[in-house]
Amino acid sequence: MNAGIIGIGRYLPEKVVTNLDLEKMMDTSDEWIRTRTGIEERRIAADDIDTSDMAYFAAVKALENARISAAELDLILVATVTPDRPFPSVACMLQERLGATKAAALDISAACAGFMYGMVTAKQFIESGTYRYILVIGAEKLSKIVNWEDRNTAVLFGDGAGAVVMGPVSEGRGIVSFELGADGTGGKHLYQDEYVVMNGREVFKFAVRQMGESCIHVLEKAGLSKQDVDFLVPHQANIRIVEAARQRLELPEDKMSATVRKYGNTSAASIPISIVEELEAGKIKDDDLIIMVGFGGGLTWGAIALRWGR
Numbered sequence: 001m002n003a004g005i006i007g008i009g010r011y012l013p014e015k016v017v018t019n020l021d022l023e024k025m026m027d028t029s030d031e032w033i034r035t036r037t038g039i040e041e042r043r044i045a046a047d048d049i050d051t052s053d054m055a056y057f058a059a060v061k062a063l064e065n066a067r068i069s070a071a072e073l074d075l076i077l078v079a080t081v082t083p084d085r086p087f088p089s090v091a092c093m094l095q096e097r098l099g100a101t102k103a104a105a106l107d108i109s110a111a112c113a114g115f116m117y118g119m120v121t122a123k124q125f126i127e128s129g130t131y132r133y134i135l136v137i138g139a140e141k142l143s144k145i146v147n148w149e150d151r152n153t154a155v156l157f158g159d160g161a162g163a164v165v166m167g168p169v170s171e172g173r174g175i176v177s178f179e180l181g182a183d184g185t186g187g188k189h190l191y192q193d194e195y196v197v198m199n200g201r202e203v204f205k206f207a208v209r210q211m212g213e214s215c216i217h218v219l220e221k222a223g224l225s226k227q228d229v230d231f232l233v234p235h236q237a238n239i240r241i242v243e244a245a246r247q248r249l250e251l252p253e254d255k256m257s258a259t260v261r262k263y264g265n266t267s268a269a270s271i272p273i274s275i276v277e278e279l280e281a282g283k284i285k286d287d288d289l290i291i292m293v294g295f296g297g298g299l300t301w302g303a304i305a306l307r308w309g310r
């Protein structure tokens with residue numbers, strides 16, 4: 001039995017905050033942000049929209065897309081570092097709101113790699129035959145933990161949510177290989193006290209190295225080569241970081257998602273948000289081999305090679 005994605009949905013807040021808007025709030029410039037990060041604008045959630053609301057909107061779409069009801073879900077996993085509150089978990093809040101009466105529920109804390117951790121966890125339950133349908137969500141309201149007076153971090157992040165329903169898929173499709181990893185010694189480079197604190201240069205070096213390595217590792221584990229890759233969906237942290245991963249895989253520009261330009265870094269939500277974008281643009285098709293790869297605070301990382309389709 002292969003576990004794969006059988007439905008997907010996303011939610012992005014309506015409010016667009018451009019670099020020019022940020023110029024009015026702090027000592028920065030559109031030119032600096034574009035050249036250093038690739039980001040042109042990001043979405044920021046309204047005051048009365050929290051992480052669980054965005055997760056819910058994305059989940060409803062994913063369930064519709066999967067053509068299953070919430071009552072059929074066996075497990076809900078929400079990857080987030082910005083839960084509404086420490087407990088109950090966002091996953092439990094969704095369990096009630098969706099009416100997923102038989103589902104177990106928990107949040108996953110693996111920062112920007114959280115969605116990779118969630119998908120790999122779901123795969124284990126599905127392929128062992130323990131559970132059939134699992135909702136995996138990446139949802140973040142980073143705007144509430146960003147210091148809007150710190151130009152080093154405030155310009156980078158955005159809000160949003162992406163959700164997938166995972167379940168058994170046809171032979172040859174679904175997750176073909178994965179890698180997860182962590183290095184707690186790097187925890188000091190990216191963490192939250194009251195606000196996000198980051199040593200940008202250290203995180204940048206780690207990200208460039210780890211994203212490339214993990215892409216190669218999942219291909220090796222699957223017995224595949226760079227030439228087999230149809231599309232790359234990296235965690236959208238910074239255009240220079242994702243470009244390094246693309247070059248490592250020797251892929252042309254149009255074979256990688258670069259939604260960081262429009263949405264900034266939405267942490268655990270960035271990979272599913274980007275997949276929806278590329279599906280809508282016709283860039284991901286059935287039987288394509290896609291590589292997803294993420295990294296984040298912890299430090300954590302994860303990559304998945306997946307053959308698209310139900």
Ligand SMILES: CC(C)(COP(=O)(O)OP(=O)(O)OC[C@H]1O[C@@H](n2cnc3c(N)ncnc32)[C@H](O)[C@@H]1OP(=O)(O)O)[C@@H](O)C(=O)NCCC(=O)NCCS
Nearest residue numbers: 028029032036112151152155200201203204237238295296
């Ligand atoms: C943050 C990041 C964009 C900075 O880019 P960089 O090229 O490394 O820039 P530097 O750290 O060399 O900083 C250059 C200067 O720009 C300044 N600067 C930082 N943010 C700025 C901003 N928003 N606007 C204008 N200037 C800024 C710095 O203060 C520094 O000035 P100084 O040299 O006088 O001290 C980059 O390091 C990065 O993307 N790191 C990874 C971050 C990440 O992905 N985090 C999330 C992980 S999930």
